[in-house]
Amino acid sequence: MSYSVSILECPNCAATDIRPGQSFCHWCRSALIISDFSSIYSMDSDTYQEYANKLKSSENNYASNGMHGDYENSLGMTYLKLGNTSLAVSSFQKAVESGIQNPETYFYMGIAMLDRKRPFLNSKNTVTGAMNYIETALNMEKKGIYYFTAAFFEYDFYVMKHLRPPKPLNEYLENAKKFGVTQNDLKMVFDMMNCTVPNELLMQLK
Numbered sequence: 001m002s003y004s005v006s007i008l009e010c011p012n013c014a015a016t017d018i019r020p021g022q023s024f025c026h027w028c029r030s031a032l033i034i035s036d037f038s039s040i041y042s043m044d045s046d047t048y049q050e051y052a053n054k055l056k057s058s059e060n061n062y063a064s065n066g067m068h069g070d071y072e073n074s075l076g077m078t079y080l081k082l083g084n085t086s087l088a089v090s091s092f093q094k095a096v097e098s099g100i101q102n103p104e105t106y107f108y109m110g111i112a113m114l115d116r117k118r119p120f121l122n123s124k125n126t127v128t129g130a131m132n133y134i135e136t137a138l139n140m141e142k143k144g145i146y147y148f149t150a151a152f153f154e155y156d157f158y159v160m161k162h163l164r165p166p167k168p169l170n171e172y173l174e175n176a177k178k179f180g181v182t183q184n185d186l187k188m189v190f191d192m193m194n195c196t197v198p199n200e201l202l203m204q205l206k
C-alpha cells in the first residue's frame with residue numbers, strides 16, 4: 001500500500017498537518033472542503049473570496065490526495081455564491097466526472113444551470129436538464145428543499161405557461177412537506193436562484 005506524502009494546507013490558518021479526508025481544520029475549524037452549501041453561504045463575502053483564492057492555489061494538493069472531486073465541488077459552490085454560474089456549472093461538471101457521490105453537487109448544479117433567471121425565462125432544454133440533476137440528488141438523498149425546488153421548477157415553467165408538468169406537482173409538494181423545509185433552506189436556495197418563492201407554493205407547506 002502506498003501513502004501520498006502531499007500535505008494539504010488549511011485555507012484559513014495555513015496549518016499543514018491536515019490529513020486527506022478531513023473536512024474541517026482541527027485548529028481553526030475552517031472548512032477544508034465545502035461539501036454542504038450552507039457552510040459557504042454563512043461565510044461573509046471577503047471570507048469566501050479569500051477561500052476561493054486559497055482553494056485554487058492548492059489544487060495540486062487536493063488532486064494528489066485523491067480529492068479532486070471535493071476540490072471541484074468546493075470551487076463550484078464558491079463560484080455559485082459569487083454569482084458566477086457558468087464557472088460553477090463547469091466545476092460541478094468536473095466534480096461529477098470525478099465520480100463524487102454528494103447530492104449537494106447535483107442539486108446545486110441544477111440551481112446554477114438556471115443562471116440566476118427564473119425557470120419561466122429559461123429554455124425547456126435547460127429546465128429539463130436542471131430538473132434531471134435535482135432528480136439525481138433526490139435519488140441520493142430525500143430532502144424537503146430538493147422536493148420543493150423541483151416543485152418550483154415545474155410550477156414556474158409548466159404551470160405558469162399552462163403546460164402539463166412531466167410529473168404531478170402535488171407529489172413534489174407533499175414530499176416537501178413530509179421531509180420538511182426550513183426558512184433558512186428557502187432563503188439560501190431562492191437567493192442563489194435570484195427568484196422569489198411563490199406564495200401559492202409556500203401555502204402548500206403549511
Ligand SMILES: [Zn+2]
Nearest residue numbers: 010013025028
Ligand atoms: Zn485552519
